[in-house]
Amino acid sequence: MDNAEIVKNFLIKNKGAKFCDDCLAKELKIKPRQQVNQITRPLKETSNFDRERGKCSICGKDKKVTWAK
8 A cells, every 4th residue: 555545544534633744644654744745735636635724633733734524
């Protein structure tokens, strides 16, 4: 399973919870963190995911977050 599939599966498993790229990278042990950003940015163009400014479910910071709808 590649990193894009790992991120998508994690978001679907935690449907509705919002995650920043930093926390996704730490939680899923993906390095460098920028790789998570390259995966999550295009997800907002799909009907199954969304990405906008909001509160991360892990760190609680107001950042760009991604989640499964």
